[in-house]
Amino acid sequence: MASAATDAPGALFLTPGMLERGLELMPIPAAHVSRGEDGFTVVAVNRAYRLAGLGVNAARSPMLIALGERIEEFLDGGELRLDFDWTVGDAIDCRYYRVTIARSALTYRNRCTIAFIDQTSQIHTERTLRREMTTDSLTGLPNREGFIDMIEPLCASGTRHAVLIVDLLRFGRINACLSSLAGDELLITVARRIKGALRARDGLARIGGDEFGIAMTIDEDPHEAAQLADRIQRALMAPFRLTDYEIGVECSIGVALNADAVEDVEELIRHAQFALKRAKSTGKTEFYQTQAFALAREQFAMETALRRAIDRRELRLTYQPICDLSTGEIVSFEALARWRDEDGRDHMPTDFIPVAEESGLIVPLGRWAIDEAAQTLAAWDAAMGGDCGVKVAVNLSAIQLQRDDIAPVVEAALIRHGLPGDRFTLELTESAIVSDPDRIAGIMHALRALGTTLAMDDFGTGYSNLAYLQKLPIDVLKIDRSFVTGMLADRDKIAIVRAVLSLAQALGMKTTAEGIESNELAQTLAALGCTYGQGYLYAKPLESADALSMLDARRAAATASSAS
Ligand code: C2E
Ligand code: CA
Ligand code: CA
Numbered sequence: 251m252a253s254a255a256t257d258a259p260g261a262l263f264l265t266p267g268m269l270e271r272g273l274e275l276m277p278i279p280a281a282h283v284s285r286g287e288d289g290f291t292v293v294a295v296n297r298a299y300r301l302a303g304l305g306v307n308a309a310r311s312p313m314l315i316a317l318g319e320r321i322e323e324f325l326d327g328g329e330l331r332l333d334f335d336w337t338v339g340d341a342i343d344c345r346y347y348r349v350t351i352a353r354s355a356l357t358y359r360n361r362c363t364i365a366f367i368d369q370t371s372q373i374h375t376e377r378t379l380r381r382e383m384t385t386d387s388l389t390g391l392p393n394r395e396g397f398i399d400m401i402e403p404l405c406a407s408g409t410r411h412a413v414l415i416v417d418l419l420r421f422g423r424i425n426a427c428l429s430s431l432a433g434d435e436l437l438i439t440v441a442r443r444i445k446g447a448l449r450a451r452d453g454l455a456r457i458g459g460d461e462f463g464i465a466m467t468i469d470e471d472p473h474e475a476a477q478l479a480d481r482i483q484r485a486l487m488a489p490f491r492l493t494d495y496e497i498g499v500e501c502s503i504g505v506a507l508n509a510d511a512v513e514d515v516e517e518l519i520r521h522a523q524f525a526l527k528r529a530k531s532t533g534k535t536e537f538y539q540t541q542a543f544a545l546a547r548e549q550f551a552m553e554t555a556l557r558r559a560i561d562r563r564e565l566r567l568t569y570q571p572i573c574d575l576s577t578g579e580i581v582s583f584e585a586l587a588r589w590r591d592e593d594g595r596d597h598m599p600t601d602f603i604p605v606a607e608e609s610g611l612i613v614p615l616g617r618w619a620i621d622e623a624a625q626t627l628a629a630w631d632a633a634m635g636g637d638c639g640v641k642v643a644v645n646l647s648a649i650q651l652q653r654d655d656i657a658p659v660v661e662a663a664l665i666r667h668g669l670p671g672d673r674f675t676l677e678l679t680e681s682a683i684v685s686d687p688d689r690i691a692g693i694m695h696a697l698r699a700l701g702t703t704l705a706m707d708d709f710g711t712g713y714s715n716l717a718y719l720q721k722l723p724i725d726v727l728k729i730d731r732s733f734v735t736g737m738l739a740d741r742d743k744i745a746i747v748r749a750v751l752s753l754a755q756a757l758g759m760k761t762t763a764e765g766i767e768s769n770e771l772a773q774t775l776a777a778l779g780c781t782y783g784q785g786y787l788y789a790k791p792l793e794s795a796d797a798l799s800m801l802d803a804r805r806a807a808a809t810a811s812s813a814s
Pocket of ligand 3: 707708728730731764
C-alpha cells in the first residue's frame with residue numbers, strides 16, 4: 251500500500267489544522283482521510299461531521315467501517331469523484347446520506363475528502379406522503395394504491411396468491427337511511443371483522459366506498475381462497491349494532507388467482523372485479539374464470555354487431571304456425587326473430603336475445619318486432635284479399651317489459667298497419683311478472699284493453715304464483731317444450747301436463763303445447779284437452795312468404811273439401 255508521503259510529488263502539503271479549517275467552511279459533514287500502511291487515518295473533520303457521530307477514530311468510525319472498501323476502490327480507480335447513497339443505523343434510528351468522495355487530482359492515490367448530505371428528513375417526508383397517499387383515512391387500511399403496492403411484491407416473487415374483493419350489499423341504502431357517521435362506523439367495524447377473519451399474513455385494503463380488497467398467499471390449494479371468503483361472510487353475518495338499529499350486512503366476493511396468466515397487478519384486480527360482478531348476480535362467491543372473460547368479450551362483440559344489425563335491418567322474423575289440435579286449422583303464427591349478420595351467418599334468438607337484454611338493445615329490437623309482425627300480417631291480409639284468418643304472436647321479454655312502455659307501442663303498430671287488436675297475441679313469461687307484478691299487471695290490462703290476446707309463455711318453468719295468475723288477464727297458457735318433448739314415455743311429465751291443463755280449464759284459459767314433433771303427441775294432447783299445438787309436426791319457423799303459401803294452400807284445400 252502506498253504511503254501518504256509518496257502522494258503527488260510536488261503537491262502542496264497541508265497540515266491537518268489547515269485542512270480542518272478548510273473543511274469547517276462546508277455546512278455539511280465532511281472528513282479528509284488518508285490511507286497508510288496500517289489502513290485509514292481520519293486526518294481532519296469538521297464540526298458537522300463530529301455532531302453526526304460518524305467517528306473520528308479510524309478503527310471505530312462507523313463511516314470507515316461501512317465505507318472503507320468503497321474508499322479503497324475509489325482511490326485505486328480512475329475517477330475524481332464518486333457519488334452514492336448510504337444508509338446507516340437500525341430501523342429505529344436510521345439516517346440516509348448522499349455521499350460524495352472526491353480528490354482534486356488523480357495523482358492523490360491515498361487521500362480524499364468525503365462529504366455527506368443528510369437526506370433523512372426528506373426521505374421521511376416522502377415516505378409519510380406516500381403512506382398518506384396509499385392509506386384510507388377512515389379505516390387506516392391501505393387504499394387502492396396501497397393495495398397495488400401490497401400485491402406487487404407477491405406478483406414479483408412468483409408466490410401463488412389470490413386477490414379477493416368483498417363488496418357490501420345494500421351499503422348505499424344503509425348510508426342513505428342512517429347518518430353518514432353511522433355509515434363510517436359500520437365500515438370501520440366491517441374492516442375490523444374482515445381483519446379478524448384473515449390469517450396474519452393476509453393483507454387487507456379498502457379499495458372503494460364499500461369495497462375491500464384482500465391479498466392472500468396460497469399455500470397448497472386455491473380452495474384456501476374459498477375458505478377465506480366463507481370465513482369473511484360468516485364474520486359479517488352477525489348483526490351490526492348502529493345507533494338504534496341492528497343491521498345485517500351481506501357481501502358478495504369475487505376471487506382471482508394469479509395462476510390465470512395475469513400480466514400485471516391491475517389485471518389481477520380487474521379479474522377479481524369481474525368475478526365480483528358475477529358473484530353479485532349469482533349470490534355466491536365466484537372465482538374468475540378465463541373462459542368467463544372470453545365469453546364476456548364475445549358478448550361485447552356480439553352487442554356491437556347487434557346494434558348495427560338493428561340499424562341495418564339485418565334482423566327478420568320467421569313465422570311458426572300454431573294449430574287448433576282438434577281441427578288442425580292454423581289459428582296463428584308465432585313471430586320468431588332471426589339475424590343474418592354481414593358474413594351471412596345466422597344467429598339464433600337463444601344466442602342474441604340474452605345479449606340484447608343485457609345491453610338494453612331489447613327495447614329497439616322489441617319495438618321493431620312488434621311493428622314488423624304487424625306489417626307482415628297486414629301484407630298477408632292484402633295478399634289474401636281481406637282478413638287472412640290468423641293472428642300473429644309476438645314475444646315480449648321481461649327486460650323489455652320493464653324498460654319500455656309496451657302498450658302504446660303495440661297500439662301505434664296496430665294503427666299504422668290498420669289492424670284490429672284481436673289479430674295480435676303477445677307472449678309474456680312468468681319471469682316478467684315476478685320482476686314487478688303491479689307494473690306488469692297494469693301493462694297487461696292496457697294490452698287487453700286494445701283487444702290483444704295474452705299468452706303466458708314457457709309455462710311451468712318458472713315460479714308460478716297461482717293466486718297471482720288468477721288475477722291477471724291471461725288468455726292462453728303455453729306449456730313449455732321441456733314438458734312436451736318425451737312426454738309419452740315419462741309419467742312425471744304427463745302428470746305435469748295434466749295438472750297444467752286442468753289448472754287452465756279451471757281458470758278459463760286456453761292452452762298451447764309447444765314442441766309437438768309427432769302425430770301421436772298431437773293426438774294425446776288433444777285427448778287430454780289441450781287447445782292448440784305448435785311444433786315441427788306442423789312446420790318449423792317459416793319465412794314470411796312461405797308462411798303465406800302455407801296459409802293459401804290450406805285455404806284452397808278447405809274450399810275444395812267444402813265444395814266437394
Ligand atoms: P319460445 O317463445 O319458446 O319459442 C319457441 C322456440 O321453440 C323457437 O325457438 C322455435 O323454433 C322452437 N320450436 C318450435 N317448435 C319446435 C319443435 O317442435 N321442436 C323443437 N326442438 N323446437 C321447436 P327459437 O326461434 O330459437 O326461439 C327461441 C326463443 O327466443 C323463443 O322461445 C323466444 O323466447 C325468444 N325469441 C324469439 N324471437 C323473439 C323476439 O322477437 N323477441 C323476444 N323478446 N324473444 C324472442
Ligand atoms: Ca314464445
Ligand atoms: Ca315458449
